[in-house]
Amino acid sequence: MKSAREYLWFETSRRVEFINITSQVQDIIDKSSIKEGLCLVNAMHITASVFINDDEGGLHEDYKKWLEKLAPHEPVSQYAHNTYEDNADAHLKRQIMGREIVAAITDGKLDFGPWEQIFYGEFDGRRKKRALVKIIGD
Numbered sequence: 001m002k003s004a005r006e007y008l009w010f011e012t013s014r015r016v017e018f019i020n021i022t023s024q025v026q027d028i029i030d031k032s033s034i035k036e037g038l039c040l041v042n043a044m045h046i047t048a049s050v051f052i053n054d055d056e057g058g059l060h061e062d063y064k065k066w067l068e069k070l071a072p073h074e075p076v077s078q079y080a081h082n083t084y085e086d087n088a089d090a091h092l093k094r095q096i097m098g099r100e101i102v103a104a105i106t107d108g109k110l111d112f113g114p115w116e117q118i119f120y121g122e123f124d125g126r127r128k129k130r131a132l133v134k135i136i137g138d
Helices: 022-032 057-070 088-097
Strands: 002-010 017-020 037-043 048-053 100-106 117-122 129-137
Touching: 002 022, 002 117, 022 037, 022 117, 022 129, 037 048, 037 117, 048 088, 048 100, 048 129, 057 088, 088 117
Parallel strands: none
Antiparallel strands: 002 129, 017 117, 037 100, 037 129, 048 117
């Protein structure tokens, strides 16, 4: 069994942002020459997420509104965590959206349904963060 590992780096201009990383992940799979296996992609920061869903702008706006209702950023005084930073809501949003995805690789390609795409979700942006892409297989 072979393995490959790379990092994707992000520094968003907005506090909350969703970035489609499907093609970047597929590029890493292509470089790995692994044809059958699994691909793990996980956010390496506790205020960011990686998830699979549709690349549709309305859905992404719905996510932002829904997450803000569940864990509003303000008032920042509502959170016990906000003693040094004002990002408690970002931790909660990450918990809801998830840390990572695992996807099958078949014949060297992500084995997805018709609308599935991989996204990096940022909930406390404007600083450099990374996601790990780890591929195992043959």
